Amino acid sequence: MSAVLAGNQLTKTYGSTTALAGVDIEVHGRESLAIMGPSGSGKSTLLHTLAGIIRPDGGQVLLRGERIDNLGEERLSALRRKRFGFVFQFGQLLPELPAEENVALPLMLEGMPRRKAVKQARRWFEPLGLDGLELRRPGQLSGGQAQRVAIARALVIEPDVVFADEPTGALDQTTGTEVIRLLTTVTRDQGASLVMVTHDADVAAHCDRILQVRDGRIGVHSPYTSA
Amino acid sequence: MRSPVLPLTWHLAKSSGRRGLQSHLLAAAASAVGALILLVLLAATLGSADRADRTAWRTPDAAPTQRATAAQTLTTTYVRDKPVTVVTLAQLPHRGPAPAPPGIDRFPAPGQTYLSPALAKLMRELPASQLGDRFPTRTGYGTIGDAGLAAPEELVAVVGRTSTDPAITRATDGGEVDLLAASALVSGFDGASPSAFTASDQDIALLGGGLLIVPVIVLAAAAGRLGAASREQRLAALRLAGATPRQILTMTGVESAAVGLAGALVGTLAYVLLLPALTEVPYGIGTWYAEELWVGLPWLLSVVLALTALTALSAVSGLRAVARSPLGVAQQADPRRTRKVRLALFAAITGFVVISAQSGSQGTMQKLGLIVLVYGAFWILGPWVVDRLGRTVGRFARRPATLLAARRLSDDPRGAWRTVSGLVLAGFVAGFFTVGQIGIIGVHYPGQIALPMEHGNPRVAVAQARERLKEAEVTATVRTATPDSILGATEGVVVQVRGGQAAIDTAITALTPLTPGNPPRTDDYPNAENTAVNKLIGQIGLASLALGFLVAAASAGLTAAATVLDRRRVYGLLRLAGVPLKVLDRARVRETALPLVVLAGGTTAAGTFAALEINKAFGTSVSASGLVQLSACGVVGLATMFAALVGSRPLLRKVTEERSQDPD
Structure with a gap:
């Protein structure tokens, strides 16, 4: 199976700190991959490098076989907008927009008329258990509901890869489990891959594969068989 | 504890x-x-x-005759259309020594003349036939110090004479006729009436x-x-x-x-x-x-x-x-919603202001109070308009930047109002001071000089005037005249000078000895107060606009920067997700531009209306060039606001890039 996303010999340093020391990584279609590691191990740097947010000092990042780490800032930004989805720990939703407009925003940014974008965004509310919350603003949602809106926003553009950075870090365990289950399931159902950074082994256990990062290097690969 | x-x-x-x-x-x-x-x-x-x-001190403060030590007259003559204040002083015989006036070290003896530095300079620049000969001495002037002057540019002369000099005995007290002349016996210089040019x-x-x-x-x-x-x-x-x-x-x-x-x-x-x-x-x-x-x-x-x-x-x-x-x-x-009661309050306050303004009988403090009330009314209405504007635009917005701006407006209308309020209220100032600038309907007698003849025979004076003008080589026609706008309540002589300002000043200088204590007058004389007030309004209008725009731009710039800092997390995450910086930036600009255009238009109209009402109360005309000035103010105001927003763009770029600098 060919990799949707691949990083070859990725290196990145911040001053005297080595965040990535020659990392090789492949993410396959419909696969969910958890990146774990202690604080400062380089796991977020790896995620940001794969997502085209950080440019590596060395190595290459390939999306469906095409190199993306050497693209200009404008094209990288467009790539992130069109082919990647993002779910962060919290605070990614615009507080003044109702939930449905938060989800519709990436479509509108691509030029889709507002009415059509909102209509398309609404389709995600029922499968994610958000029915009836379309007009609530982020401040009127619980933490779990807000994360599910963020998942909808990440998936509404039908991305190749969804990147999640500690997506359950601000949630209690029960809500976190519920959110991570939805994230992995819906992402797979959409045919997208998931790359997730987490420090929580229980959360990582929901993914097909776990990568341990330590001192900028890939440690143990822990393959899980998805149910 | x-x-x-x-x-x-x-x-x-x-x-x-x-x-x-x-x-x-x-x-x-x-x-x-x-x-x-x-x-x-x-x-x-x-x-x-x-x-x-x-x-x-220049306007004599009459003292009881038995206590008076000096005679003082105040007159005003014009040179190059500028007023020269002349204070004539005479020690009364058999009385105690009169005190020295402010800015002079001793009471001037007969024949002594003291000049302000600006008048001394002008006197050096102009021929004596145009200015210097109006005063008794032509050399050896004393200098009036700062204590006797209100501004370094003031043209002031203090002339010493005897108490029997016609300049003292024939001087008229302007009283109700005008504020540029006065005469009285005094015991000091404790007058309380300020000059007409500073009042x-x-x-x-x-x-x-x-x-x-x-x-x-x-x-x-x-x-x-x-x-x-x-x-x-x-x-x-x-x-x-x-x-x-x-x-x-x-x-x-x-x-x-x-x-x-x-x-x-x-x-x-x-x-x-x-x-x-x-x-x-x-x-x-x-x-x-x-x-x-x-x-x-x-x-x-x-x-x-x-x-x-x-x-x-x-x-x-x-x-x-x-x-x-x-x-x-x-x-x-x-969501920080606003209530309709704001609209009712606005209507009530503006209604009160309009009714009060139409009565037209307010003093300065009352007028100021009305202006503050108009401000207050807009302060109450502003957030409500912003809220409604946000909701309306939000309903029809098609582009993400417009939608973001509209939602943000209705999310925090008070905050959005604060951002633009400075410039919106500056619009009121602009409307007030430009279109509403008071135009003078004053007297206009170009080239004409009038000699009030309270003492003496006008017919004799006509002959003397012709003789003096001939000697001074001024071409003019001379006739007797009945009381008019320049002469005031007295009969007199009217001289029509042919030639420019130099000829007029020469004529005034030549004719001054004919009416001691009452200098010849041009149309500058009856227009003096209006000219002074109009000049003040123009200057304060300009200063208010400049400072108003400065304050408004500072408010807008600071608030824009604060908004970026307060929202840096969500902006940063959106940029990581690929949202272009220009979309966030456009949203910020529209968030300010939308309420600014709608509200600034309203306040500018209100300012214009207020000024028109004041014009009506004064019975004066409206400055025709005001519209041009107002348009210029609008352009400058918008440019200032835009510059303030652009000023925070690098900050937006910086804070949204910082999130990717995490070594983890």
């Missing part, structure tokens, strides 16, 4: 990092600008009063101050609310951790007061340092002496305290929601 509030406030302020420091610096800068402008306004207002007082200075300065005070308060309030979102979240967390509402408010008040105090002190220092430059700004009769613009220590302290209190109050009032409902604020759950 010692209260933990102050140490905790200090600790949190220290720990707030670079972003916290930036917010504090911006807030202090706003407070500094506010303090500086308040002090300048105060200096102009108090200085105007001081300047008027410094001219009061309106303070009223007009107050008018400008009244128009600018609200934008300045807005700026100071903006300083208090800088960094509000991050502070709200921090304090909401403290509240959740068990802090009492009183502790929350005290911490906020102390922190903001400290920042406001620091800024106000910097603004005060700037005022002190700028004082020499401020003295060079012309107003009315000219520039200033430094002591006139020095407001004094009590006012300095008052301004510093007022700015400190305003900054703290603004911050505390913005935190009432935290104290009441920490969870609500922590989650930003409450």
Whole structure:
């Protein structure tokens, strides 16, 4: 199976700190991959490098076989907008927009008329258990509901890869489990891959594969068989 | 037990990092600008009063005949269309020595003439036949010191004569006829009537101050609310951790007061340092002496305290929601809606103002009160309009930037209003002072000189005038005349001069000896007061506009920067997700431009209307060039606001790029 996303010999340093020391990584279609590691191990740097947010000092990042780490800032930004989805720990939703407009925003940014974008965004509310919350603003949602809106926003553009950075870090365990289950399931159902950074082994256990990062290097690969 | 509030406030302020420091610096800068402008306004207002007082000695204050020691007359002559104030003094015989007038070391003896430095300079520049010959001596003039003058440019002469000199005995008291002449026996120089050229200075300065005070308060309030979102979240967390509402408010008040105090002190220092430059700004009769613009220590302290209190109050009032409902604020759950009662209040206040203005019988303070009321009315209405505007545009927005801007407007209409309020209210100032500029319907007799003949025969005077004009080589026609606008209530002689200003000044100089104590007059004489007031309004209008735009731009720039800092997390994450910076930037610009265009139009119209009403009350015409000026003001205002927003663009770029610099 060919990799949707691949990083070859990725290196990145911040001053005297080595965040990535020659990392090789492949993410396959419909696969969910958890990146774990202690604080400062380089796991977020790896995620940001794969997502085209950080440019590596060395190595290459390939999306469906095409190199993306050497693209200009404008094209990288467009790539992130069109082919990647993002779910962060919290605070990614615009507080003044109702939930449905938060989800519709990436479509509108691509030029889709507002009415059509909102209509398309609404389709995600029922499968994610958000029915009836379309007009609530982020401040009127619980933490779990807000994360599910963020998942909808990440998936509404039908991305190749969804990147999640500690997506359950601000949630209690029960809500976190519920959110991570939805994230992995819906992402797979959409045919997208998931790359997730987490420090929580229980959360990582929901993914097909776990990568341990330590001192900028890939440690143990822990393959899980998805149910 | 010692209260933990102050140490905790200090600790949190220290720990707030670079972003916290930036917010504090911006807030202090706003407070500094506010303090500086308040002090300048105060200096102009108090200085105007001081300047008027410094001219009061020239108008004789009649003393009981038995106590009088001198005779004093005040007359005004014109050269090159500029007024020259002439004070003629004569020691009364068999009386005690008269005191020296201000600015002169001794009472002038007959034949002695003292000149202000500006008049001495002009006298050196012009031929004696055009100016110098109007005075008894032609050389060896004394100099009037600063104590006798209100401005360095003032043209003043003090002439010593005998008590039997016709310039004393024939001088008329202008009284009801005009304010440029007076005559009385005096015992000193304690007159309380200021010169006609400075009498309106303070009223007009107050008018400008009244128009600018609200934008300045807005700026100071903006300083208090800088960094509000991050502070709200921090304090909401403290509240959740068990802090009492009183502790929350005290911490906020102390922190903001400290920042406001620091800024106000910097603004005060700037005022002190700028004082020499401020003295060079012309107003009315000219520039200033430094002591006139020095407001004094009590006012300095008052301004510093007022700015400190305003900054703290603004911050505390913005935190009432935290104290009441920490969870609500922590989650930003409450859309800050406005109610329709604002519209009703606006209608009630403007209705009251229109009815009051139409009665047309207000004094200066009442007029100022009405202007402040109009401001207040817009202050009440502004957030409601912003809210409705946001909802309406939000309903029809098609592009993401417009939608974001519209939602943000209706999400926090008061915040959005604060951003634009300075410039919106400056629009009121622009409307007031441009289209509404008072045009003079004065008397207009070009080339004509009138000689009031209260004493003497006009027919004889005609012959003498012809002779003198011939000697002076001035071409003119001379005739007797009945009382008119220039002559006032007396009969006299009218001279029609052919030639330019030099010929007129030569004629005035040649004719001066014919009417001792009552110098020949041109149309400058009856127009004097109107000219002075019109000049003041033009100058204060220009200053109000310049300062208004400065304050508005500072408010807008600071608020824009604060918004970027407060929303840096969500902006940063959106950029990571590929949202183009220009979309966020356009949303910011539209968030400001939408209410600005709608509301500034409204206030400008209101300002224009107010000025038209005042014109009506004065029975004067409207300046035709005002529309051009108003358009120019609009363009400058919009450009200023845009520049203020563009100024915070690098900050937006910077804070949204910082999130990718995480070594983890």
